[in-house]
Amino acid sequence: MLGSAWLALVSGASVAVHRRDVPPAGMVLPPAPVTRIGVMGMVTETQLEAKPRGTAPWAGSAGTLVVAGRDGAALADIAASEASLRRFLMGLPGVDQVGAEARTAMLATRSIKAASKLAALELVVRMIDLTTLEGADTPGKIRSLCAKARHPDLGDAGVPPVAAVCVYPDLVGTAKAALSGSPVAVAAVATAFPSGRAALDVKLADVRQAVSAGADEIDMVIDRGAFLSGRYQLVLDEVRAVKEACGGAHLKVILETGELVTYDNVKRASWLAMLGGADFIKTSTGKVAPAATLPVALVMLEAVRDFDTATGRQVGVKVAGGIRSAKDALRYLVVVRETAGEAWLAPDRFRFGASSLLNDVLMQRTKQLTGAYVRADDFSQD
Amino acid sequence: MNWEYAPAPESRAIVDLQPSYGLFIDGEFVDPGDGSAFKTVNPATEEVLAEVAAAGPADVDRAVEAARRAQHETWGPMSGAERAKYLFRVARILQERSRELAVLESLDNGKPIRESRDIDVPLSAAYFFYYAGWADKLEYAGFGPSPQPIGVAGQIIPWNFPLLMAAWKLAPALAAGNTSVLKPAETTPLTALVLAEIFQEAGLPPGVVNVVTGAGATGAALVAHPGVAKIAFTGSTDVGKGIQRELAGTGKRLTLELGGKGANIVFEDAPLDQAIEGIVNGIYFNQGHVCCAGSRLLVQESIAELVVEKLKARLQTLRLGDPLDKNTDIGAINSPVQLEKITELAAAGVAEGAERWTSPCALPEHGFWFPPTIFTDVSPSHRIAREEIFGPVLSVLTFRTPEEAVMKANNTPYGLSAGIWTEKGSRILWMAQQLRAGVVWANTFNRFDPTSPFGGYRESGFGREGGRHGLEAYLDV
Structure with a gap:
């Protein structure tokens, strides 16, 4: 019985309004709606906090999960104990590797042409977290990256700025100053990135330093050692603690799927991060191979879709590492569109962590507009 | 966007x-x-x-x-x-x-x-x-x-x-x-x-x-x-x-x-998202013009509602239209004769009391088309559960135990194909021995390979x- 858990929206009528996250102006917010989630024969009730209009989707709360029995008697919170958390994660339907890979291989054959290609390329630009994460990063390097982020193509003012720049915490101040007055956000990788091998208070200090320097978004790493040894509660508690330390900053939780290896693990880690309050779940640090792959993205997109169905909260997905060509990026957008749906085709729901991707997208965009390929050197390197 | x-x-x-x-x-x-x-x-x-x-x-x-x-x-x-x-x-x-x-x-x-x-x-x-x-x-x-x-x-x-x-x-x-x-x-x-x-x-x-x-x-x-x-x-x-x-x-x-009336059997411990893909491949591949199509979905009652909901959501992403468009998933019905046969059997499904759901996709003006369709509340005695439709029409039946799944799967004059969806390997092997079908797929459907024999009972x-x-x-x- 415990091995055959499943999750379903039992009654979603009251949630349908709420999940838009934006009640009409002047509307009095209704009492927090209750979503009932069937979990392994138990019924979970999720109290969702109503969010005020205009609040960024990620500024919401994961809500309090209250688990009730079939008879209505309160049993336990999913995350109340290591045992209940484990039971929940192990009860999620498995992922068949062959099937997941066949599905993305099929989606990769979608042919994106003409106007739909142009629109998609511009969307990709708006979804990019332009990233530099090197020991050799200097203030000068960060400033030139920020200039590129504001105006990706100096020859064409029609190109929108990217979503964010992504840097190490000590360079947040430099990036913030270089981006002042622009819509480009600053994301910082924190929590002893990329390995996450440090004490919790060190990780939290890392986060607080980045936030106080002005980071809008924090990209944390989960403790893969804890996850792989089955200490799910520890992973969850860390995500929650980091979420709290983030304050108003938007939290992306890096699963490092290349170290989790199986799709079942990717799925469980996705749910764990979402239960912990992640605003985004992210594939990789970019420091471990393999980084993002289409099937991993598929599994994570299925998880955010199902989490939305169950709780009404929409969590974003960020793919990072190894995405270098516009063609690859478009394949991800196809998987997004046909898995989570069009609601995720927006920079606050889907991101690319990349650096060299941007110029290839710009080249393809120019080709789409003018019919001719231009030289790589027509675009600044950063 | x-x-x-x-x-x-x-x-x-x-x-x-x-x-x-x-x-x-x-x-x-x-x-x-x-x-x-x-x-x-x-x-x-x-x-x-x-x-x-x-x-x-x-x-x-x-x-x-x-x-x-x-x-x-x-x-x-x-x-x-x-x-x-x-x-x-x-x-x-x-x-x-x-x-x-x-x-x-x-x-x-x-x-x-x-x-x-x-x-x-x-x-x-x-x-x-x-x-x-x-x-x-x-x-x-x-x-x-x-x-x-x-x-x-x-x-x-x-x-x-x-x-x-x-x-x-x-x-x-x-x-x-x-x-x-x-x-x-x-x-x-x-x-x-x-x-x-x-x-x-x-x-x-x-x-x-x-x-x-x-x-x-x-x-x-x-x-x-x-x-x-x-x-x-x-x-x-x-x-x-x-x-x-x-x-x-x-x-x-x-x-x-x-012909065939293949059973695609989904257990409650199945890899659900891939099972949904398998159901789609089983019956909507080639507009359902497949002798070994998984035209009867046998789904464990404990997850039946969830599977049907997910399936309906998935079917709405199928792209029906010009067969020469590289992004088309569902093409045309091969002939007016076949279209008539599918239409007649689908009407019989409604008349016999099954619940019909049809994907809300626009059909081209010319040519022969039938939108992806699911029947729920199908009982084994209905014509749509027994006769080969040879079109994009799925009949959903439920079962409670593996024995009942085998009994229902075998309760047909045909015996060409069957599919089993479960993460339990021992059950796959046991089921494959019980099913009277020439081809039994496990956690996949409609996969063909020259090295594998194909044929019916x-x-x-x-x-x-x-x-x-x-x-x-x-x-x-």
Whole structure:
């Protein structure tokens, strides 16, 4: 019985309004709606906090999960104990590797042409977290990256700025100053990135330093050692603690799927991060191979879709590492569109962590507009 | 963001459609004796593609004679290694002309170019490659030290996978040293005629393969011809029964690959998202025009509602329309006759009290179309649970225990295919032993491979195609 858990929206009528996250102006917010989630024969009730209009989707709360029995008697919170958390994660339907890979291989054959290609390329630009994460990063390097982020193509003012720049915490101040007055956000990788091998208070200090320097978004790493040894509660508690330390900053939780290896693990880690309050779940640090792959993205997109169905909260997905060509990026957008749906085709729901991707997208965009390929050197390197 | 895919049509220019096609007899394209012809249309547009010769009894006789001569004089006495060279060459030319064949198959059949390009044509080449490898190793196939060919095979194939079914039939027959008279389906003769061109291009000796196009009468003449030593038929169970009656007492050999009402069984511990994909592949692949389609979904009652909800959401992302568009998932129904049959059975489903849900997709103005449809609240006594619909219509039934799943899956006059979705390996093995179906897929559906035998139980037919087992049907063992 415990091995055959499943999750379903039992009654979603009251949630349908709420999940838009934006009640009409002047509307009095209704009492927090209750979503009932069937979990392994138990019924979970999720109290969702109503969010005020205009609040960024990620500024919401994961809500309090209250688990009730079939008879209505309160049993336990999913995350109340290591045992209940484990039971929940192990009860999620498995992922068949062959099937997941066949599905993305099929989606990769979608042919994106003409106007739909142009629109998609511009969307990709708006979804990019332009990233530099090197020991050799200097203030000068960060400033030139920020200039590129504001105006990706100096020859064409029609190109929108990217979503964010992504840097190490000590360079947040430099990036913030270089981006002042622009819509480009600053994301910082924190929590002893990329390995996450440090004490919790060190990780939290890392986060607080980045936030106080002005980071809008924090990209944390989960403790893969804890996850792989089955200490799910520890992973969850860390995500929650980091979420709290983030304050108003938007939290992306890096699963490092290349170290989790199986799709079942990717799925469980996705749910764990979402239960912990992640605003985004992210594939990789970019420091471990393999980084993002289409099937991993598929599994994570299925998880955010199902989490939305169950709780009404929409969590974003960020793919990072190894995405270098516009063609690859478009394949991800196809998987997004046909898995989570069009609601995720927006920079606050889907991101690319990349650096060299941007110029290839710009080249393809120019080709789409003018019919001719231009030289790589027509675009600044950063 | 609202992001629509722009049309991405494959070009028709690669296909050199001729206004009329003759019969392929003794290595040449010839006109039929009585000059009669029929038209083949594009089911997506109702446009007439070409006129095709209708072979009468005299034409069938010429074809069988040519095949007999070739079997006695060239192909039969030829060494297996030499026959293999021809078959390998055919396989390579199939690959070289794959784009042309894919476009032509989609034009004539109505199936999406994604399927003809990625499945029908590559698999056709794969079957020729596979059986080419057997041609010089027949004595090691497990049928005795010196298995001999049977003679002339009359091969009658259906319209759902026109080129692929020709490959399934021809490759093992030729590898074993037989010659063939092939009768393609009336509504989809064109790729078989291009295949005949490929045989010419490969230098296949005249008479080894003959293609006689036409309707049921042509097939009947072929079945009745005394010079034919073996009939291989893929098609409907009714016609198959008729052929079996006709052949009784003649000494001709027969293999039949007929209808099906495959059960796709989903347990509560299944990998759910992949099971949904498997259900879609099982019944909406090739518009459901698949004899081994998973047309009965047996889902464990504990997850039935969830599966149906997820399935409905998934079906709304299926793209129905122009078969030549590379992003099309669901193409046209092959003929008005078939469309009528699907429509009639779907109406019977409603009349008998099942709950109908149809994907809200717009249908093109011209051509023959049927939107993806699901019936829930289906009971095993309903016609839609028992009769083969051969269209994009899924009947959902529920079960409580593995034993009940087996009982319901086997409760059909057919026995061609079944699918099992569970993460429990021991249950897969147990189920596969209990299910009376020729093919049992585990955590996948509608996957084909030349090394794997395919065929049915009971009213789904007998004999196996594919793999080492597929040789037996073409050897005197």
